Amino acid sequence: MSLETEEVHARDHEAFLEEVHSFEFWFQSVEGYLSHHPYGVDPETPLPELEDAERASLIASLSTYCVGEAAALDGASGMIAFAPNHAAKIFLATQVADEARHLEVMLHRLAELGVDDARATFEARAHPSLIAFRDRLLEFVAARDWEASVFAQNVILESMEFAAFHSHMQTADPRTSQILSGVLKDERRHMGFGENDLGRHLAHSPGAHERLREIKHELDPLVLATFEESLDAIGLPRGERPEVGRLYLETVARLGFDT
C-alpha cells in the first residue's frame, strides 16, 4: 500500500472513529432500544413472582452488578480529565451516562424486589472480589494512567460484565432479561472503544503489551472469582460455567492477551 493510500485510510479511520464515538451516534443508537422502555423495561411486562431463594439470588447478583456499574461510572467520569483527545472525552461522556443509567435501572429492579434502601446496601451484599477489582481500577484512574484505566475498565470490566450479563439473560425473568439486554447493547460500545483505543496504542507501543499482561494477571483471579460467586448466585449449572469464562478470555485475547 502506498504512503498516500495509507494516509487516506488513516484519515478515513480517524473520521470513522470520531463518528462512532460521538454524542450523535450514541443518540441515534440508544433511541432504538430505550424508547418506550422506562427503566429499561417494556411497561407491559408483568412483575414476575419469584420463590424466596430465587429472589435472594437475584438480589445478590444485582447488588454485585451495581458495584460494577458504580465503579464504571466513577472510572469513566474520572478518565475524561486525562483522555488523550476530545473525541475520547465525548465518548467517555456517553459511557458516563450509560453507566449511570445501568446503576439506576438495577436499583429500580432491586426496589421492585422489595429491597428498601438498595443504594445504601448494595455494596454490603456484593462479592468481595469485585470490590477489590473496583478499588484497583480507581487507583489507575486516580493515577491518571490512561492505558491501565482503559484496559481495566473498557476491556476487563466491560467484558466481564458482558459475559456475566449474557449468561444471566438466558435464565432471568423477563423484566430482568430486558434490563440486561439494553445494558449489553451499551457494553458492546464500551468494549469496542477499549479494544480500538488499546489496539492502536499497542501497535505503536509494543512495550505496553508486557505491562498490560502483568495487569491482566493481577486482575484475572478477581475476575474469575467474581464469575464463580455470581454464577453460584444465579444458579448456572457448573457444566455451563466455562462458557462464561471463555467469553471473557476471548475478548481479551483479541488484544493479544492469551492465558
Added chain:
Amino acid sequence: MSDFLNAYSIQTWLESCPQGYLMDTEYGHAADAREPDLVLENPVVRQEAIGTTVQLLVGERAALAASSGLINAAPDHPSKRFLATQTLDEARHVEIFTQRLYDLGVKKAELEDVIAAHASPHLVRFAEVLLEKVDKGDFVAGVVGQNIVLEGLAFSVFEMMHAGNVEANPKFAQTLAGTIADERRHVGFGENRIGSLIKQHPEKRPEIEQMQKDMSYHMLATFADRFRGQAAAMEESRRISRDAAAQRGEGAKSQQWHGTDLASADPAELEAVLADTVLKEFKIRLDRIGLEYQTPERP
C-alpha cells in the same frame, strides 16, 4: 434532599431531552437546516460567527471537564447521577458547537489552531479558576462555580443569542434552544443542591465568594473583549440583514431582550445589558443558597 433529586434521574433526563426536545434533530437542529448565506458568504460576518462560536466551545469544554470531574467528588449517589446527565449534556454542547465551526467552513485539521487564535484569554482564565476547585475535589466550590456561575453565564448568553438569531439564523437559534433547556436544568440543580451543603460548611463561604468574584471579573473582561473588539463585524452583520430585509420588502424588526433592542443597540449597550442581566441573576441565585455576591472589578 432526595425528593428534589428524584427529578434529576436518568429516566427523567431521557424522556425530556433525547426523547423530548432533541427528537428529530441532528447536532441540535433540523437535519436540513443550514447556516444562512449572509453568514457564509460575507467574510467579516463569518469570522465574527466563528469567533463567537469558539467562545461557546471553550466554555463547554470547561463545563465538560468540571461536571465529569465533580462526579467522583459528589457526596451522594443522586448527585453523581445528575452530574452524569450534565456530563453528557456538556459533551453534546461541545459537539454541536464544534460542528457549527465545521459548518462555518473551519477545516477539522485547523480546529485547534482556530480555537487558540480566537479564544478569549479571560475566558480561558475563567475556566482555570473553576477547574482548580474541581481538580482538588472541592464539590461545594465546584458546583457553585459550575452550576451557578458558569451555567448562569451560559444561560443568559444563550438566551441573548437566541433572541438575536431566531429570525436571522433559525438553525443556530434551534441549536441554542436545546442548550438553554439543558442549562435551565443545570442551574436548578446548583441552587437546590448546594444550599444545604453551604449551611453545613460555613467556613467555605469566603473562599467560594472569592472564586465567584474572580470568575465574574474574567467573565466581564470576556464580554469587553467580544463586544468592544467586534463592533465593526456587528455593524456589518446588521447592514447585511437590513439590506436583505429591504429586498424582501420588510422593515427592520426589533429583537427585544431585557428591555434592549438587540437589532439596534450599539456594542456598549449590548455589553451592558448582558453583564447586568448575568450579574443580577448571580445575586439572586447566590442569595438563595446563602452566599453573598461579591462585586467584581470592572475591566
